[in-house]
């Protein structure tokens with residue numbers, strides 16, 4: 577039997593902003609080496625969940641562990657790397673300057689590591705000669721690839737990517753998806769990503785959790801969820817599940 581290590585454990589996660597309860601019971605586990613998707617419509621609570629897991633939001637109720645630690649401790653230990661949804665490279669710097677800037681930040685004075693991180697990031701970004709151009713001259717897809725390279729350059733234990741392909745055209749989104757699956761396989765990075773695109777998640781993720789209205793509805797492989805609901809695809813499974821929980 578294959579031994580699976582639990583990297584993320586979320587049990588009955590709840591979060592209030594003022595009087596409003598935004599997360600009302602989120603449950604899921606992510607295992608080592610998976611590409612795991614949090615999927616749900618706008619406002620479901622995906623970003624809030626990821627911000628808690630990345631150690632940015634520190635007040636919440638319930639159990640949240642990353643590699644057996646609090647998210648904050650895991651982040652400080654360099655185990656987590658987080659890519660927020662609305663993040664961009666520095667326009668005035670070239671691609672390579674952007675990567676070097678972050679590599680120096682992450683390597684904390686270790687020159688060998690700086691070069692190693694930059695080399696890894698160049699491969700992930702896969703921008704060819706354009707890596708020498710200013711980021712202001714990049715397309716949206718190129719910028720996103722640079723940011724993903726920045727996020728993954730240290731080969732973290734857990735990479736948290738908030739809507740990595742949002743606002744990308746079909747071809748750029750496919751390219752970014754390939755990058756994510758490649759790096760997960762090659763570097764053994766566990767990836768936790770959010771999306772409201774069920775078809776994308778079905779293609780990309782080993783397992784998913786569906787959330788709506790701050791609650792997790794079901795968790796499993798896309799095929800398990802589709803079979804369980806007796807439908808054709810994840811989108812239909814989500815709609816059917818939502819109807820069932822509302823009746």
Ligand SMILES: Nc1ncnc2c1ncn2[C@@H]1O[C@H](COP(=O)(O)OP(=O)(O)OP(=O)(O)O)[C@@H](O)[C@H]1O
Pocket residue numbers: 593598616617618619620621622623624625772
């Ligand atoms: N800092 C905050 N203060 C108050 N309410 C917030 C805050 N952050 C998020 N919310 C609310 O929490 C709910 C969930 O937001 P969240 O961004 O987590 O959803 P999401 O699933 O990521 O949505 P989207 O797909 O649109 O990005 C929304 O109703 C949002 O308005």
